Amino acid sequence: GESVGLHLPTLSVQEGDNSIINCAYSNSASDYFIWYKQESGKGPQFIIDIRSNMDKRQGQRVTVLLNKTVKHLSLQIAATQPGDSAVYFCAENQLGGNNRKLIWGLGTSLAVNP
Amino acid sequence: DGGITQSPKYLFRKEGQNVTLSCEQNLNHDAMYWYRQDPGQGLRLIYYSQIVNDFQKGDIAEGYSVSREKKESFPLTVTSAQKNPTAFYLCASSIQGQGGYEQYFGPGTRLTVT
Numbered sequence: 001g002e003s004v005g006l007h008l009p010t011l012s013v014q015e016g017d018n019s020i021i022n023c024a025y026s027n028s029a030s031d032y033f034i035w036y037k038q039e040s041g042k043g044p045q046f047i048i049d050i051r052s053n054m055d056k057r058q059g060q061r062v063t064v065l066l067n068k069t070v071k072h073l074s075l076q077i078a079a080t081q082p083g084d085s086a087v088y089f090c091a092e093n094q095l096g097g098n099n100r101k102l103i104w105g106l107g108t109s110l111a112v113n114p
Numbered sequence: 115d116g117g118i119t120q121s122p123k124y125l126f127r128k129e130g131q132n133v134t135l136s137c138e139q140n141l142n143h144d145a146m147y148w149y150r151q152d153p154g155q156g157l158r159l160i161y162y163s164q165i166v167n168d169f170q171k172g173d174i175a176e177g178y179s180v181s182r183e184k185k186e187s188f189p190l191t192v193t194s195a196q197k198n199p200t201a202f203y204l205c206a207s208s209i210q211g212q213g214g215y216e217q218y219f220g221p222g223t224r225l226t227v228t
Contacts, residue, residue: 008154032214043118043204043219044157051214089156097213098164104156 008087010109019077021108023090028071030092030103035064035075038107039086047075047088051095077110085112117141118220120205125225127199135190135223137205143218145211146188149204150174151222157204163188164211192225199227 013019025033031052036044050057050064050073057064063076073090090105118139127133139146145164149157159172163182177196182188188207192199202224206217 008156034216036219041222041224043120043206043222045219046216049216093213095212095214098211101213102159102217106156 008106008109010111012111012113013080015080015082015112015114017080019080019084019110021075021077021088021110023073023075023105023108025071025073025090025092025103025105027092027094027103029094032093032095033064033066033073034091034093034102035062035073036089036091037084037086038089044089080110080112082112082114085110118205118207118218120203120220120223122223123221125223127225127227129227130194131227132191132193133199133225133227135192135203135205135225137188137190137220139186139188139205139207139218139220141207141209141218142185143207143209144185145208145215146182147206147208147217148172148178148180148188148190149206151202151204160190160203162211192227199225201225 034049035047038044048059048064055066061078065074087107087109089107091102093102121136147162148160158174161180163169166185169182179191204222205220208215208217
Protein backbone atom coordinates (compact mmCIF):
# COMPACT_ATOMS: atom_id res chain seq x y z
CA GLY A 1 0.00 0.00 0.00
CA GLU A 2 1.07 3.63 -0.61
CA SER A 3 -0.03 7.08 0.58
CA VAL A 4 0.80 10.74 0.36
CA GLY A 5 1.32 12.16 3.81
CA LEU A 6 0.13 15.75 3.78
CA HIS A 7 -3.30 15.63 5.50
CA LEU A 8 -3.00 12.68 7.90
CA PRO A 9 -4.35 10.08 5.49
CA THR A 10 -4.83 6.49 6.51
CA LEU A 11 -2.96 3.68 4.82
CA SER A 12 -4.44 0.26 5.31
CA VAL A 13 -2.38 -2.83 4.50
CA GLN A 14 -2.54 -6.56 5.04
CA GLU A 15 -0.16 -8.16 7.47
CA GLY A 16 2.89 -9.37 5.60
CA ASP A 17 2.58 -6.85 2.76
CA ASN A 18 5.06 -4.06 2.20
CA SER A 19 4.03 -0.51 3.12
CA ILE A 20 5.12 2.73 1.53
CA ILE A 21 4.53 6.00 3.32
CA ASN A 22 5.24 9.17 1.39
CA CYS A 23 6.18 12.66 2.48
CA ALA A 24 6.57 15.82 0.41
CA TYR A 25 8.94 18.13 2.26
CA SER A 26 8.77 21.87 1.99
CA ASN A 27 12.21 23.43 2.33
CA SER A 28 14.69 22.96 -0.50
CA ALA A 29 17.48 23.92 1.93
CA SER A 30 16.70 20.95 4.20
CA ASP A 31 19.46 18.39 4.26
CA TYR A 32 18.54 16.13 7.16
CA PHE A 33 15.38 14.06 7.35
CA ILE A 34 13.91 11.86 10.05
CA TRP A 35 11.06 9.40 10.28
CA TYR A 36 9.24 8.94 13.56
CA LYS A 37 6.62 6.40 14.63
CA GLN A 38 3.95 7.39 17.13
CA GLU A 39 1.72 4.78 18.72
CA SER A 40 -1.57 5.87 20.22
CA GLY A 41 -1.11 7.81 23.46
CA LYS A 42 2.70 7.68 23.33
CA GLY A 43 5.52 9.96 22.33
CA PRO A 44 7.10 9.72 18.85
CA GLN A 45 9.87 7.17 18.48
CA PHE A 46 12.82 7.59 16.12
CA ILE A 47 12.86 5.09 13.24
CA ILE A 48 15.53 6.16 10.78
CA ASP A 49 17.21 9.27 9.43
CA ILE A 50 18.94 10.23 6.21
CA ARG A 51 21.19 13.06 5.09
CA SER A 52 20.93 14.73 1.73
CA ASN A 53 24.21 13.24 0.50
CA MET A 54 22.41 9.90 0.36
CA ASP A 55 19.35 8.80 -1.59
CA LYS A 56 18.71 5.57 0.27
CA ARG A 57 19.29 4.22 3.73
CA GLN A 58 18.26 0.88 5.19
CA GLY A 59 17.46 -0.19 8.68
CA GLN A 60 15.83 -3.25 10.13
CA ARG A 61 12.78 -3.89 7.87
CA VAL A 62 12.71 -0.19 6.94
CA THR A 63 14.16 1.74 4.05
CA VAL A 64 14.09 5.49 3.53
CA LEU A 65 14.35 6.92 0.04
CA LEU A 66 15.14 10.55 -0.66
CA ASN A 67 14.50 12.30 -3.97
CA LYS A 68 15.85 15.82 -3.66
CA THR A 69 14.84 16.76 -7.19
CA VAL A 70 11.16 16.59 -6.35
CA LYS A 71 11.55 17.08 -2.56
CA HIS A 72 10.09 13.71 -1.77
CA LEU A 73 10.81 11.29 1.03
CA SER A 74 9.41 7.81 1.51
CA LEU A 75 9.49 5.16 4.20
CA GLN A 76 9.19 1.56 3.13
CA ILE A 77 8.31 -1.08 5.72
CA ALA A 78 8.89 -4.67 4.67
CA ALA A 79 6.61 -7.48 5.78
CA THR A 80 4.33 -5.16 7.75
CA GLN A 81 3.28 -6.47 11.16
CA PRO A 82 0.36 -5.53 13.44
CA GLY A 83 2.87 -3.82 15.74
CA ASP A 84 3.67 -1.39 12.94
CA SER A 85 0.20 0.18 13.28
CA ALA A 86 0.85 3.79 14.25
CA VAL A 87 1.07 7.31 12.90
CA TYR A 88 4.27 7.99 10.98
CA PHE A 89 5.76 11.47 10.79
CA CYS A 90 8.49 12.78 8.56
CA ALA A 91 10.55 15.73 9.76
CA GLU A 92 13.11 17.90 7.99
CA ASN A 93 15.96 20.04 9.24
CA GLN A 94 19.21 21.68 8.23
CA LEU A 95 22.54 20.25 9.38
CA GLY A 96 24.32 22.87 11.43
CA GLY A 97 21.17 24.94 11.63
CA ASN A 98 18.96 25.28 14.68
CA ASN A 99 17.24 22.06 15.74
CA ARG A 100 14.34 24.21 16.79
CA LYS A 101 13.55 24.42 13.12
CA LEU A 102 12.71 20.74 12.82
CA ILE A 103 9.74 20.94 10.46
CA TRP A 104 7.14 18.23 11.02
CA GLY A 105 4.79 16.74 8.48
CA LEU A 106 1.19 16.12 9.48
CA GLY A 107 1.62 12.37 9.65
CA THR A 108 0.19 9.24 8.02
CA SER A 109 -1.80 6.68 9.94
CA LEU A 110 -0.86 3.08 9.13
CA ALA A 111 -3.42 0.38 9.91
CA VAL A 112 -2.29 -3.23 9.58
CA ASN A 113 -5.03 -5.79 9.05
CA PRO A 114 -4.33 -9.28 10.41
CA ASP B 115 17.99 3.26 31.84
CA GLY B 116 18.48 6.61 30.15
CA GLY B 117 15.47 8.48 28.91
CA ILE B 118 12.93 11.25 29.29
CA THR B 119 10.17 11.13 31.84
CA GLN B 120 7.05 13.23 31.93
CA SER B 121 4.60 13.35 34.76
CA PRO B 122 1.81 12.93 35.27
CA LYS B 123 0.49 10.93 32.31
CA TYR B 124 -3.00 12.41 32.71
CA LEU B 125 -3.81 15.78 34.27
CA PHE B 126 -7.15 17.41 34.89
CA ARG B 127 -7.63 21.06 35.81
CA LYS B 128 -10.37 23.60 36.11
CA GLU B 129 -10.42 26.55 33.77
CA GLY B 130 -8.56 29.54 35.18
CA GLN B 131 -5.93 27.51 37.02
CA ASN B 132 -2.28 27.40 36.11
CA VAL B 133 -0.74 23.94 35.82
CA THR B 134 2.88 22.80 35.54
CA LEU B 135 3.95 19.78 33.53
CA SER B 136 7.16 18.03 34.49
CA CYS B 137 9.90 16.91 32.09
CA GLU B 138 13.15 15.28 33.25
CA GLN B 139 15.93 13.72 31.18
CA ASN B 140 19.04 11.79 32.23
CA LEU B 141 20.56 11.65 28.76
CA ASN B 142 22.89 14.57 29.46
CA HIS B 143 21.36 16.39 26.50
CA ASP B 144 21.88 20.11 26.14
CA ALA B 145 18.69 20.93 24.25
CA MET B 146 15.11 20.39 25.37
CA TYR B 147 11.78 21.10 23.70
CA TRP B 148 8.07 21.29 24.43
CA TYR B 149 5.50 20.42 21.79
CA ARG B 150 1.74 20.45 21.72
CA GLN B 151 -0.25 17.88 19.76
CA ASP B 152 -3.99 18.11 19.08
CA PRO B 153 -6.06 15.10 17.92
CA GLY B 154 -5.17 14.01 14.40
CA GLN B 155 -2.56 16.74 14.10
CA GLY B 156 1.20 17.03 13.93
CA LEU B 157 3.50 18.56 16.52
CA ARG B 158 3.72 22.29 17.19
CA LEU B 159 6.68 23.78 19.04
CA ILE B 160 5.88 25.75 22.20
CA TYR B 161 9.29 26.53 23.72
CA TYR B 162 12.79 25.22 23.41
CA SER B 163 16.03 25.54 25.34
CA GLN B 164 19.50 25.01 23.92
CA ILE B 165 21.34 25.39 27.20
CA VAL B 166 20.73 25.87 30.91
CA ASN B 167 19.28 29.25 31.88
CA ASP B 168 18.32 30.02 28.31
CA PHE B 169 15.10 29.34 26.44
CA GLN B 170 13.27 30.73 23.45
CA LYS B 171 9.73 30.89 22.18
CA GLY B 172 8.54 28.45 19.58
CA ASP B 173 5.63 28.86 17.21
CA ILE B 174 2.81 28.85 19.78
CA ALA B 175 4.30 30.23 23.01
CA GLU B 176 1.39 32.46 24.02
CA GLY B 177 -0.16 31.34 27.31
CA TYR B 178 2.81 29.14 28.26
CA SER B 179 5.96 29.66 30.30
CA VAL B 180 9.06 27.57 30.97
CA SER B 181 12.23 27.55 33.03
CA ARG B 182 15.56 25.79 32.61
CA GLU B 183 17.38 26.03 35.91
CA LYS B 184 18.92 22.59 35.60
CA LYS B 185 20.22 20.72 32.58
CA GLU B 186 18.00 17.74 33.23
CA SER B 187 14.73 19.57 33.87
CA PHE B 188 12.48 21.70 31.66
CA PRO B 189 9.05 22.25 33.26
CA LEU B 190 6.21 23.80 31.28
CA THR B 191 3.52 25.93 32.91
CA VAL B 192 0.19 26.24 31.13
CA THR B 193 -1.29 29.50 32.33
CA SER B 194 -4.88 30.64 32.45
CA ALA B 195 -4.07 32.89 29.50
CA GLN B 196 -3.89 29.87 27.20
CA LYS B 197 -7.25 29.90 25.44
CA ASN B 198 -7.46 26.23 24.53
CA PRO B 199 -5.12 24.28 26.81
CA THR B 200 -6.63 20.80 26.43
CA ALA B 201 -4.08 18.82 24.41
CA PHE B 202 -1.36 16.18 24.48
CA TYR B 203 1.96 17.72 25.57
CA LEU B 204 5.26 16.19 24.54
CA CYS B 205 8.72 16.96 25.86
CA ALA B 206 11.83 16.12 23.86
CA SER B 207 15.57 16.48 24.11
CA SER B 208 18.53 16.33 21.76
CA ILE B 209 22.28 16.14 22.24
CA GLN B 210 22.70 19.61 20.86
CA GLY B 211 20.45 22.39 19.70
CA GLN B 212 21.94 22.22 16.23
CA GLY B 213 20.21 20.59 13.33
CA GLY B 214 21.17 17.09 12.39
CA TYR B 215 20.45 15.48 15.73
CA GLU B 216 17.38 13.42 16.43
CA GLN B 217 15.03 14.45 19.18
CA TYR B 218 14.14 11.92 21.85
CA PHE B 219 10.60 12.12 23.20
CA GLY B 220 8.99 11.47 26.53
CA PRO B 221 5.71 9.55 26.89
CA GLY B 222 3.61 12.73 26.97
CA THR B 223 1.10 14.30 29.35
CA ARG B 224 -2.54 14.53 28.36
CA LEU B 225 -4.00 17.70 29.87
CA THR B 226 -7.75 18.19 30.11
CA VAL B 227 -9.11 21.54 31.23
CA THR B 228 -12.82 21.89 31.96
